[in-house]
Amino acid sequence: MPEEPNVGLLLFIAYRAMEKRVLDAVVDAGFDITPAQARVFQRIGPDGTRLGDLAEQAQVTKQTAGFLVDQLERAGYVERVPDPTDARARLVRIAERGRQAMPIAAAVVVEIEAEWTAHLGQRRMADLRDALTRLREITDPYARRPTQ
Amino acid sequence: MPEEPNVGLLLFIAYRAMEKRVLDAVVDAGFDITPAQARVFQRIGPDGTRLGDLAEQAQVTKQTAGFLVDQLERAGYVERVPDPTDARARLVRIAERGRQAMPIAAAVVVEIEAEWTAHLGQRRMADLRDALTRLREITDPYARRPTQ
DNA sequence: TTGACTGGTACGATTCTCTGACTAAATTTA
């Protein structure tokens, strides 16, 4: 395998590199957040997202997602508000402190994507994004469902 | 971000899908192994790999890698042998039980890659692999170093 | 041969994750 790594490993290497840099930047900027918390946070939609949906997208149990959201909430990154459409549910929404952290993460993502584009060339980078997006149709059970 | 996920998230989704299926298959075949253990195991080279190298490649500390290798060793998947070139070091090598598990994982990888190829087309799949391999040059600090 | 460096381990503390059991609201069924 070291001779010709499978695609899974290649995906992991690139993913991990981006995650690490983004997280380091956010942490350096004074936002103490862990990788697991970030993986959940990242999935919160503009209008809030239910815990169960977050769990499903982040591929963890509801309990784990709840545990992480508790921490994010205590740190002021997110808040839980009642879901107007279902009294059982609550929506996890990005709160003030979370909103402050987002541009920092976004900037690093832009920076890294620029580096990758420089290395691969525009064409290959666009193709990469395209391939991954298409792949999502068969690898992301969540994506197959309409978002509401 | 939910509107147009960044490449990091796309990488994660595909990676996670493959990891899960491979691991499920291996576990179903009676090999009890955890994701963290598998991530280390996967990096062991044909002639054995030092603990520190495994740690670096799997992006964990030496202690964590040691902890996981301990478990893999106890379960019979790997063994530690002295490194003939350095008395301080030991090589982690795949042992009998580990060797038995490998074809199962390999078969699932082949299966998944075939599915992905069917979905994307040969060309796009080849391009994806190519792009990820190139990307490794700038995202995998370990890869930049000659293997010995 | 001494001092700096390297490969690895030991210990202790946190963080992450899961299973199982439970409450309450919504939905379906009879």
Add this chain to the structure above:
DNA sequence: TAAATTTAGTCAGAGAATCGTACCAGTCAA
């Protein structure tokens, strides 16, 4: 409409993964 079922989420407890600090032993250079 009352009962049964499903769905959203929480609680409690346990096990797995991870890290930081400190440490030991072997190597290497001066």
